[in-house]
Amino acid sequence: MKQSLKIVKIGGKLIENEALLNSFLDDFVQLEGPKILCHGGGNKATEIAGKLGYETKMVDGRRITDKNSMEVITMVYGGLLNKNIVAKLQSKKQNAIGLCGADGNVLISKRRPVKEIDYGYVGDVEKVNTGFISSLLDQEIVPVFSAISSTAEGVLLNTNGDSVASEIAISMSEQYETELYFCSEKKGVLKDISDENSVISVIDSEKYKELVDAKVITDGMLPKLHNCFQGIERGVKSVLLGDADLLKENSIHTKIIL
Amino acid sequence: MKQSLKIVKIGGKLIENEALLNSFLDDFVQLEGPKILCHGGGNKATEIAGKLGYETKMVDGRRITDKNSMEVITMVYGGLLNKNIVAKLQSKKQNAIGLCGADGNVLISKRRPVKEIDYGYVGDVEKVNTGFISSLLDQEIVPVFSAISSTAEGVLLNTNGDSVASEIAISMSEQYETELYFCSEKKGVLKDISDENSVISVIDSEKYKELVDAKVITDGMLPKLHNCFQGIERGVKSVLLGDADLLKENSIHTKIIL
Numbered sequence: 001m002k003q004s005l006k007i008v009k010i011g012g013k014l015i016e017n018e019a020l021l022n023s024f025l026d027d028f029v030q031l032e033g034p035k036i037l038c039h040g041g042g043n044k045a046t047e048i049a050g051k052l053g054y055e056t057k058m059v060d061g062r063r064i065t066d067k068n069s070m071e072v073i074t075m076v077y078g079g080l081l082n083k084n085i086v087a088k089l090q091s092k093k094q095n096a097i098g099l100c101g102a103d104g105n106v107l108i109s110k111r112r113p114v115k116e117i118d119y120g121y122v123g124d125v126e127k128v129n130t131g132f133i134s135s136l137l138d139q140e141i142v143p144v145f146s147a148i149s150s151t152a153e154g155v156l157l158n159t160n161g162d163s164v165a166s167e168i169a170i171s172m173s174e175q176y177e178t179e180l181y182f183c184s185e186k187k188g189v190l191k192d193i194s195d196e197n198s199v200i201s202v203i204d205s206e207k208y209k210e211l212v213d214a215k216v217i218t219d220g221m222l223p224k225l226h227n228c229f230q231g232i233e234r235g236v237k238s239v240l241l242g243d244a245d246l247l248k249e250n251s252i253h254t255k256i257i258l
Numbered sequence: 259m260k261q262s263l264k265i266v267k268i269g270g271k272l273i274e275n276e277a278l279l280n281s282f283l284d285d286f287v288q289l290e291g292p293k294i295l296c297h298g299g300g301n302k303a304t305e306i307a308g309k310l311g312y313e314t315k316m317v318d319g320r321r322i323t324d325k326n327s328m329e330v331i332t333m334v335y336g337g338l339l340n341k342n343i344v345a346k347l348q349s350k351k352q353n354a355i356g357l358c359g360a361d362g363n364v365l366i367s368k369r370r371p372v373k374e375i376d377y378g379y380v381g382d383v384e385k386v387n388t389g390f391i392s393s394l395l396d397q398e399i400v401p402v403f404s405a406i407s408s409t410a411e412g413v414l415l416n417t418n419g420d421s422v423a424s425e426i427a428i429s430m431s432e433q434y435e436t437e438l439y440f441c442s443e444k445k446g447v448l449k450d451i452s453d454e455n456s457v458i459s460v461i462d463s464e465k466y467k468e469l470v471d472a473k474v475i476t477d478g479m480l481p482k483l484h485n486c487f488q489g490i491e492r493g494v495k496s497v498l499l500g501d502a503d504l505l506k507e508n509s510i511h512t513k514i515i516l
Contacts, residue, residue, distance in 0.1 A: 050331075052309050071338060075306075079337020080329060083406070083414060087360040091412025097362045102345040103355040104399060135397065139390075141362060150343070154349025156341060 004175035005137070006035040006107030009165035010183045012206040014244050015041050015081055022088065024183070025051040033178070034137040036168060037096075038088040038145040039085060042162030045069075051170035065120040065158040073158050074100075077146040086144050096142040102156060103126075104132040107164065109157050123149050123157030125164060164229040166236075170215035173235030180222065180231050180239045183246045188254030189225070191216060204257045205229060228256040263395070263434035264293040267423035268441045272502050273299050273339055279323030279348065281442070285505040287352040292395040292428060292434070295354075296403040297343060298419030303327075303334040305491040323378040323416040331416050332358075335404040344402050354400040359383075360406030360414060365422065366405035366414050381407050381415030383422060386429035424485040424494075431493030437496045438489050440482065441504045447483070449474060462515045463487060484515040 008028060014020055028037065042063070046056050046221040049072045057064035065073065082098040089096040102105030109123030136143050145168065147161035162182065166180040189211070203211065208225060211217045217225055228239045240246060242253035266286060274276055280427070286295065301320070304314050307330045315322035325332065340356040347354040356429065359365030367381030386409040394401050403426065405419035420440060427438040466483060469475045475483055486497045498504060500511035 017279075048310070051311070052306070074341050075333035075337040077337070079333040079335070083336045083358050083360060085330050087408055087412040087414050089412075090360050090363055090408060095363060096360075098358070098360075100341050100356070101343060102348050105348055105353060132397075135393075139393065150345055150348060154347075156345050188278075224447045231421040 002177040006031055006033065006153065006179045007038065007040045007165055007169040007170055007172070007175060008181045008183065008247070009162060011040045011161055012184050014183055014185075015085075016043055016204050020244055021047040021085075022162065024084070024244050024247070025088050025092060027245075029089065030091045031247060034140075036133070036137075036143050036145065036172075037085065037089075038147070038161055038165040038168065039077075039081060040147045041077050041081040043104065044081060045072050047074050048072055059117050059119075062119065063158070064118070067121070069159060070121040070156060073148065074156055078148050078156075080144040082144060089142060089144070095140060096135070096144050097136060098144045098146065100146050100156065101159070102154060105150070105168075106132055107145070107149040107159070108152055109159060110209050111151060111155070111157060116177075121155070121157050123151065123159050125149055125159060128168055130171050130175065133168070133172065134175060147247055160223065160227075162224050162227040166231045169231050169236045170234045173237070178236045178238075180236050181227075181246055182228070182239070182241045183244060184241075185243060185246075186241075187207055187243050187252045188241045189217065189221065200254055201253050202255050202257060205233075219220075221230050225256075232256050232258055260433065260435040261388070262291050262437060262443045263430055264289055264291065264437045264439065265296065265423055265427040265430070266293065266318050266439040266441065267420060268440050269295045269298040269300070269419055272441055272443075273297055273343075274301055278502055279343075282502050282505070283343070283350060285503075287347065287350045289505060290356075292398075294391070294395075294401050294403065294425040294430075295343065295347075296405070296406045296419055296426065297339060298423050299333075302339060303330050306334050307354050309515075317377075321375065321380075323380050325379070327418060328379040328414060331406065334416055336406050337412075339407070340402060341406040347400060347402070352400055353398060354402050356402045356404065358404050358414065359417070359501060360374075363387050363408070364390055364401075365403070365407040365417070366410055367417060369413070370435060371407060371414060379413070379415050380416050381409065383407055383417060383425040385427055388429050388433065391426070391430065392433060406509050418481065418485075420482050420485040424489045427489050427494045428492045431495070436494045436496075438494050439504055440486070440497070440499045441502060442499075443501060444495055444499075445501045445510045446499045447475065447479065455470055458512055459516060460513050483514075490516055499505065
């Protein structure tokens, strides 16, 4: 039997709120066996970009990453947030290492082709260096991924954090039994967006289509759920969606199944 | 016989000037055998801090690192500069990984005790995780160190880049025959500060004392030379000081001997 590997994605308030992050990382270090952490950090990047006088351009809720934005993302995701998470894990006696896609050539991506919209320095993951990740896991070091990948030519690209987590989980599934956790503000997928407690406990691909058609799943949840199903269809053993308490026993969450 | 290991420190204009950095990295990737790169990045941090409206406090040419400054240093050294150097190395087909002291617990430091001046989040390296560095070198991965260390409790600290390079070289000397290269703006230690071509080719500890007494070595060169002699006295096989051409054959430079 394959060894189990947990891949945990955190985003939103969970990264920005120091106390929440600390308590979450306490749960994370308690997880047994090899594990990987992935993070984004959109709001902090927007804040710093604003302070630097850079305009943040969005189209349909997606950031347009020009050269200045990519500089800020490299600073904020790759430096500030990533190194602080690693330092916090070390303070909890969990050895860890912070990575962007260029480090050890770990996440190689292709720049998104320009169609109607030029998203700028934005990429989609094409290749995960699983050998390098395994060598870290074998040394009991937790890889902490910021949402930055790199082209084979060494161009850093802003990359969706959920996709990073999902692509890593898929690639590691050959060697491990992978469990993917998406932790954000909500307890899971809500039947009624205005009711925090209307969490749908299980979604399979049929139910997923129903929920999309009924417009229960919209906006930002669409790409997130897409990443979940991508994972589960391509070898990931289990995918759970929840909030900061997702790693606790008996958490309320949404489970994605085929 | 021990295998040779080259530790190269870059700073100043060499990091900030894209063309100069690119050409320097071309020389760096040509170096044979295992190698390590260390960098600072003071001016860029001052620039970003200024744009963010943070005041940079200096006492006797040394930065006072308050919480805001440490945030900027983590962004600029640990993120922007470090990841860009790694990406550039990857583009030159040299596998590399960017590290701050917290990554893999690689550089453990103590916060500098407060005497007359409180330097803030500033630390001096106490322990180098040589095992982890060796494991990267064995995989032919170049570790790229930003000048950030971490306390055992996971507090990130601003750390002198020359000291980082020197402490790494000293610690690795047990296992390797280490060669330490300090590359900055000047071709070496100058006999006459106004004459770029007055490079002193060799300095031993006796000559060093003479030059300090004669005030030929002053200001920023004092801690730099201190780091050089620390290295050479504690096991580093060779220390060279030069400019962006230092890694080229037949470069003009200053060699430090016991």
